Amino acid sequence: MDRIPILKLGGALIVTIQVDMHDRLALALEEDLTAMIARTGARGVLIEISALEIVDSFIGRMLVSIAAVSRVLDAETVVAGMRPAVAITLVELGLELTGIKTALNVERGMALIQARLSKDEEDGYGGDRDRHEG
Amino acid sequence: MTMDGTEVLKRTVTEDEAAILGDWTGALRESGSLQSGRIREAELQTQAKAVLAQFRDALAAGGLDADGEGYASLRETLADISRSRAIQGFTPTDTANFVFSLKEPVFEALRRTSAADASALAAGVWAGGKVLDRLGLHTMEVFLASREDVIGRQGQEIAELSTPVVRLWDGILALPLIGTLDSARTGVVMENLLQAIVDEEAEIAIIDITGVPTVDTLVAQHLLKTVAAARLMGADCIVSGIRPQIAQTMVHLGVELNVVSKATLADAFAVALRRTGRKVVRQQAAVAEERR
Structure with missing residues (x-):
């Protein structure tokens, strides 16, 4: 079964969804991502969906649940690059993804995560974990 | 009886075409559709002439069945006229009158040709009234449809115009x-x-x-x-x-x-x-x- 690769960049994890999401793939992604956050101690998750053309209520719910799980593990989820048609569909389905940050593209999404990371650093969190990793 | 009426009407329109056309354009001129200035007299006359000629042919080909094959070209002509009137801003009355004002000249002509035979006259008048009413209604239908089109298009344009980013x-x-x-x-x-x-x-x-x-x-x-x-x-x-x-x-x-x-x-x-x-x-x- 193919899986969606998860990239680690500093304190953030990046996922780009390039294929049509089917339900099993979505569930596998949620599992992998949760494990990866726990292992690396990432503080931000960027999900890039500019190639995603079709969404259903399941995929929408999955995005919400990934965000919820990430929040429990103290990582912030940013969804970047959503297409207009996808946004309209999700709103019509009543899934407004409250609690998830959104960004127009990867660059802005990373800026959001970077802001969170540097704030954490100022507050004195997160530095330890990074050292363990290194 | 009906057959008779059709025959009488057909013969009258064919024989008396010039007189009917004269009376009809006269009636059209008096009815005031020219006064609004939306259409020129020459144009009105051309339209009247074309419609009358096609009416004569249609009577010969299709009898009284105004919805049939024989009337296809006449209906098309009337539809064109009606559509252009709708766009030019004529009132529904003006447009309907274009066809209905043909009644009087036709009935006059029937009276001239069949004055001696009362039953033929009555049959002819009945036939003429029936077919002209049908054609008049057809004109109205097209007129309304064109107006609906115009309104629909305008609605669409407004919707497009009013949502700029x-x-x-x-x-x-x-x-x-x-x-x-x-x-x-x-x-x-x-x-x-x-x-x-x-x-x-x-x-x-x-x-x-x-x-x-x-x-x-x-x-x-x-x-x-x-x-x-x-x-x-x-x-x-x-x-x-x-x-x-x-x-x-x-x-x-x-x-x-x-x-x-x-x-x-x-x-x-x-x-x-x-x-x-x-x-x-x-x-x-x-x-x-x-x-x-």
Whole structure:
């Protein structure tokens, strides 16, 4: 079964969804991502969906649940690059993804995560974990 | 009996065509459709002549069946005339009268040719009345259909015209809404806005509802949907231009817009500038400050 690769960049994890999401793939992604956050101690998750053309209520719910799980593990989820048609569909389905940050593209999404990371650093969190990793 | 009437009518129209045409154009001239100045006399005469000639042929080919094959070309001609009248702004009465005013000349002609035979005259008049009524109604139908077309097209144009997305500054868009928001328009507005957000890489969109006459629960719901969709794309929305009365009505109705809202577009723009790290300053004040 193919899986969606998860990239680690500093304190953030990046996922780009390039294929049509089917339900099993979505569930596998949620599992992998949760494990990866726990292992690396990432503080931000960027999900890039500019190639995603079709969404259903399941995929929408999955995005919400990934965000919820990430929040429990103290990582912030940013969804970047959503297409207009996808946004309209999700709103019509009543899934407004409250609690998830959104960004127009990867660059802005990373800026959001970077802001969170540097704030954490100022507050004195997160530095330890990074050292363990290194 | 009916067959007789058709025969009488056919013979009369064929034999007396010139006289009927003369009377008819006379009647048309008197009826006042020329006085409005929308159509020239020569044009009216050409139309009358063409219609009468085709009426004669149609009678020969299709009898009294005005919906049949024989009348196809006459119906087409009448439809063209009717359509052009609808666009030129003629009243329905003017348009219907074009056909109905043919009745009198035809009946006159019938009287001239069949005055001696009362039953033939009655049959001819009945046949003529029947077929001309049918043609007149056909004209009206086409007239109304063309008007509907015009209205529909205008509605579409208004919908398209009234949802522009304007770029106020780098990354700041404004969407001035004019007119009531219904589901169909909300769809267009949403698509336009979201596409503009992608094209302009906008961070903030200002939805200005100064031109929206009333905000009820439905309109508010449509607005919220648009705001939610824009948020999913990563852009923030500010709603501006809520008039005092509308604000009152909304509160009384219990409608809540859980978005940032500002009284005027200028206020919203100022917020947008501040959020994107910009500021508008008066030049002279700045100079004065520098001097100090």
